[in-house]
Amino acid sequence: MKRIVQVRKLVSSLVVMLLLLSVLAGCSGSKTSTDKTASTAPQQKSGYPTKPITFVVWSSAGSPLDLFMRKLADLTKKELGQPIMVENRTGGNGAAAMAYVNSQPADGYTVLSTTGSLTFAIAKESVPFKADDFIFVKSFQAEPSAIAVRKDSPLKALENFIDYMKKHPNGLKIGGYASGGFHQYVLYRLQQKANFEATWIPFEGGADAVTNLLGGHIDVAVITPSTALNQVQSGAIRLLAISTDKRSPYFPDVPTFKEKGYDIVEMLWRGVMVKKGTPAELIQRLNQAFDKVAQNPDWKKYMTDYKQEEYLLDSQGLTELVKREIADRRAFLEKGGFLKKK
């Protein structure tokens, strides 16, 4: 008898653990729905939104894109007066999340994260979607790329780097995050304009490239400058040029490529998109809310804390940018032999 009771106790405690697991896994949903601000926020006449909205993130919890979407959800729910759940659906470079959003109705209740890396994926045809499958709603923030060297490097300025590479093709070990991705693309643009040859050493992450630069395993890294914030501030790493339009407020001493005479303005942006066929007035409503969020002091603080450049484009501007990026990136990928042979 005693044994049965014990067994029952155990089974029930296992069930409790299971429930806990599902609560943790189901995560912020329950948190947001109990938020008081949701009920007190101004209600819009138009109707939308009348029920909770889901933000789908295609990267894992805790990634920069995830933090962006969670912050955005947190501030947008106050504007829209409805709770917003954040769901991570990873897999297939975003394809899993895109497929999921495509399976949902085009009613504005499922909003998907999007970034400049999508235009690479579409150009490379590594996701089974095209730009027309989605409506790009808004971009909020962006990060540039920069050319970085160690403190003890003889390369003092961008000119030195380019001169050296011209005299010694493939003479320096240059690396950064990913193969056929954003940073390699920026280097490729520079190669095109300055006319030199270089071998690219791809790393699994920007941080990986920075430690390899610090350890002297590579000579030059092409990175998102905030990855090496400490080293840039302490002087252990020197940035030769940055791909922003004007000098970045976070790195005011670093010249832009443009200043140096190379017209390279490239930003890896983050924003949101919805399924095609979503009614225009819903998109407008979302954009109104997002515009307010972008001006929110809380949002501005988050942007500064995470060293993000403001990059506000509305639906039309973003759609045009996406088209242009896809074309440019396709040219780069073709040249680099990254496209599948047909």
Added chain:
Amino acid sequence: MEVLNNLLTGFGVALTWQGLLYTLIGVTVGTLVGVLPGLGPSATLALLLPVTFGLDPTFAIAMLAGIYYGAEYGGSTTSILLNLPGEAGSVVTCLDGNLMAKKGRAGAALGIAAFGSFIAGTIGLIAFTFMAHPLAKWSLSFGPPEYSMLMMLGLVAAASLSRDKVKGLVMAILGLLLGTIGTDTVSGSERFTFGIANLMSGLSFIPVIMGLFAVGDIINNFTETSETGASVTGVSYRLRDLLPTREDWSYSIWPIIRGTVVGFLLGTLPGSGAAVAAFLAYSVERAVGRRRQLLGTGIIEGVAAPESANNAVTAGAMIPLFSFGIPGTPTTAILAGALMMYGLQPGPFLFVNHASFIWAVIATMYIGNVMLLVLNLPLIGLWVQLLKVPFYLLAPVVLVITVIGAFSVNNNIFDVWILLIFGFLGYLAKKNKYPVAPLVLGMIISKKLEQSLRRSLLMSLGDLRIFVSSPISLALSILVAVALLATIFSFFKSKKGVRTQGA
């Protein structure tokens, strides 16, 4: 002495009631997360990050860090009791740990895992406190060629995982091949994805290991006709009788120390991870341990070494984060994000600009390790009761846990299929006496090994001498060669022995 002074000031904050409370919450959640398979520390941290907002940063970070190192404590529990590894780092623990449980020695296994984790965690912290700077330098000296050789060493370790070397090798190679599935980061092209979008980022690791170990085991048990289930009888469940005996301790103490050193050193290297450390610690025991021949039959060293190693990793992994502001693991990346959320920039400046904060956090880690020990020891009594649950009741519950666990990693149903497919593979392997641990090791190492190799060759423009050009890579290359020769030698020796016996 300044360090000691700072640390004492830190304890002043850590020992306030809030400090104790948030550390306790952190390590408790951590233990729970470690016990539950599928739900990893990085996902938990990301989910709890918004909750901590508004707390004092010291306590918030103390709590989040507690979840991180607490999860490694809990990870061994299901490995030992249910042959269910919830994290990559606790795969090795299944080998001897689960066999110990089947022999009725689950308590000792869980006990040595807890003590080993405590000792490793604390030694790791002391090393972190006093030697962060030189260790940071050592971690920078690892570039692609050094990683290549380190991973080669890990691969040679595959031979130490099974008694049947040939079958072990077959499984290790299968693991290497499975690891190549997905997008190749050097060329950016897809391999073996067959157009399935879910395979583009490779096989998810957690469903694979849960399938191979737990699900495979369950299917196998169902097909066995013998009496299964509450097979362990006549075991006392008093806590005192459950803990490791003096004899256990004398066998375990060196494996714990060796495991700690291996784990801590590997932890400082960004990206090598708890799993490689645990595997290497196990193979070190195979090479130098007092009872090396008995490893894999359910001896306590087989638990003590990897469990110490995977805990020492967490302390080591803090070094790149605090010395450079560069996170080396997904979990420390989220800790970095949390610091940034409080306007604290992770990196060396923390020690200068926010010294009181950082020392308080370090102090809470010392306290958290003690808490984890106190928390986990009484739990052993409860956990061991699980073995009294008859198999027909336990199996469905474990299956449900694995399915939820597999799903919750990515919220993707595809991973549940992976779990089931690998469960069936695990069953086939078990039936035919193929060891699954080398497969797991092969899979872990595959990507890192291939990429480091190719990256090195890109750096040297194809010159192989790059692998012996730095002192560390040269030393590692020699170690690989010696380990390889020793393995081949012992293989032929044992084969000859078998043959003469047979004749």
